[in-house]
Amino acid sequence: MARRIAQVPAPPGPFRPGFWRSPIRGPWLTSVFGLALLAGIPVLFVTGALSYAAYNPGLGLLNDQTPDKGLLGFYLFDWPTRPYWLYRLTQGVHVTLGVVLVPVLLAKLWSVIPKLFEWLPVRSAAHALERLSLLLLVGGVIFEFVTGILNIQLYYVFPGSFYTLHFYGAWVFIAAFVVHVGLKFGRMTRALRSRGLLAELRTDLAHTRPEPPDPDGLVPTAPAAPTMTRRGAVALAGAGSLVLLVVTAGQSIGGRLRGTALLAPHNRDPGGGPNGFQINKTAAAVGVSPEHVGPDWRLEVHGAVPALVFTREQLLAMRQRTALLPIACVEGWSTPDQHWSGLRLADLAAMAGLPDAASVLVESVQPPGPYSSVVLRGNQIRDPRSLLALRVNGADLSLDHGYPARIIVPANPGVNNTKWVHRLTFRT
Ligand SMILES: Nc1nc2c(c(=O)[nH]1)N[C@H]1C(S)=C(S)[C@@H](COP(=O)(O)O)O[C@H]1N2
Numbered sequence: 001m002a003r004r005i006a007q008v009p010a011p012p013g014p015f016r017p018g019f020w021r022s023p024i025r026g027p028w029l030t031s032v033f034g035l036a037l038l039a040g041i042p043v044l045f046v047t048g049a050l051s052y053a054a055y056n057p058g059l060g061l062l063n064d065q066t067p068d069k070g071l072l073g074f075y076l077f078d079w080p081t082r083p084y085w086l087y088r089l090t091q092g093v094h095v096t097l098g099v100v101l102v103p104v105l106l107a108k109l110w111s112v113i114p115k116l117f118e119w120l121p122v123r124s125a126a127h128a129l130e131r132l133s134l135l136l137l138v139g140g141v142i143f144e145f146v147t148g149i150l151n152i153q154l155y156y157v158f159p160g161s162f163y164t165l166h167f168y169g170a171w172v173f174i175a176a177f178v179v180h181v182g183l184k185f186g187r188m189t190r191a192l193r194s195r196g197l198l199a200e201l202r203t204d205l206a207h208t209r210p211e212p213p214d215p216d217g218l219v220p221t222a223p224a225a226p227t228m229t230r231r232g233a234v235a236l237a238g239a240g241s242l243v244l245l246v247v248t249a250g251q252s253i254g255g256r257l258r259g260t261a262l263l264a265p266h267n268r269d270p271g272g273g274p275n276g277f278q279i280n281k282t283a284a285a286v287g288v289s290p291e292h293v294g295p296d297w298r299l300e301v302h303g304a305v306p307a308l309v310f311t312r313e314q315l316l317a318m319r320q321r322t323a324l325l326p327i328a329c330v331e332g333w334s335t336p337d338q339h340w341s342g343l344r345l346a347d348l349a350a351m352a353g354l355p356d357a358a359s360v361l362v363e364s365v366q367p368p369g370p371y372s373s374v375v376l377r378g379n380q381i382r383d384p385r386s387l388l389a390l391r392v393n394g395a396d397l398s399l400d401h402g403y404p405a406r407i408i409v410p411a412n413p414g415v416n417n418t419k420w421v422h423r424l425t426f427r428t
């Protein structure tokens with residue numbers, strides 16, 4: 001029976017061994033791209049996991065709707081407020097590196113594509129398991145890159161919360177990745193040692209030959225004449241990565257480099273003046289109209305004492321504190337540090353009779369929806385740089401930056417720096 005199955009002839013096309021003919025395909029080239037991914041993907045995973053922790057997902061459904069984090073949330077911890085640039089760094093690295101690895105990923109997938117059309121598709125139980133792990137590996141990596149890139153391009157087409165999808169996807173992918181590395185590490189190191197990198201980089205087209213046949217069947221059985229050297233393939237992927245780095249990193253670094261971030265939606269010139277820095281959602285975009293924040297606007301503060309209600313003038317008459325902090329968005333872009341001034345969250349908590357508040361619910365005038373409210377944690381309330389900001393760079397907040405009042409907390413993901421705040425509820 002088994003033998004009869006093994007004799008089923010491959011259908012024509014990519015299932016036939018002779019179909020894949022590139023003479024540079026083989027374990028060495030696959031391993032070079034694999035090594036680059038082996039270095040980069042753990043960094044992506046760790047910075048991504050940190051980003052999730054930074055949302056304070058444990059503080060309730062407002063911050064995160066991912067159901068049943070269960071064991072996958074085992075590592076969640078109290079995201080710190082120092083160094084104040086922490087999220088700017090971790091998320092800048094996450095997004096920039098993710099974009100930069102795209103050409104390497106494509107090159108790696110190209111190099112192993114004959115395996116997708118392996119014949120027979122399933123030969124044994126063990127083979128079936130291996131194929132399934134590859135499905136999770138390749139499916140997982142494509143899913144993570146596609147959802148991540150759609151999100152940084154502000155193209156929110158997800159059938160659910162981006163966090164939830166990207167978070168679960170990351171765990172599926174990383175599990176398959178660990179298995180894959182475990183299975184292939186020896187083969188990778190042997191393949192890398194089989195040809196010297198320097199020698200390979202000196203090899204021209206005339207001397208480009210296929211590798212010896214390999215058990216994975218990457219090396220073609222009927223190689224065509226080379227049209228590209230291995231050096232060319234590595235250089236092509238490397239140059240692609242470099243170009244992406246140059247057209248992406250500026251959105252996180254800021255300053256003059258922002259204009260070079262051609263691929264980033266936040267590369268535009270935000271204009272001059274005190275409020276001249278990146279805006280994510282404008283007031284109009286989220287349904288905040290000038291009436292919401294006109295003379296009738298009040299700040300309500302709730303806690304252990306009867307509700308306190310303040311006009312903006314009353315808030316401005318209190319002791320103003322300052323902090324020099326950036327906005328750093330999950331989408332990877334960030335602003336340089338800005339001079340904010342307003343009231344310390346710690347002082348507001350004390351006024352509400354809860355100086356040791358464990359959390360604060362922040363609600364905005366924005367109609368309920370994504371980002372309209374958030375919960376912050378005790379350590380964030382107590383940091384002296386955490387403000388309910390009224391002014392920035394010496395001027396009133398502009399409407400689009402959150403006038404009359406917004407949250408600004410060191411190392412906080414941008415999305416948790418709620419704009420157009422009208423109610424704070426401190427809780428123990
Ligand atoms: N009420 C409200 N606050 C909000 C948002 C929002 O959509 N609504 N967007 C958040 C996001 S995702 C970011 S990155 C920052 C951006 O602040 P900025 O527009 O002042 O740069 O505001 C945050 N605060």
Ligand SMILES: [Mo]
Pocket residue numbers: 280328329330331414415
């Ligand atoms: Mo954001």
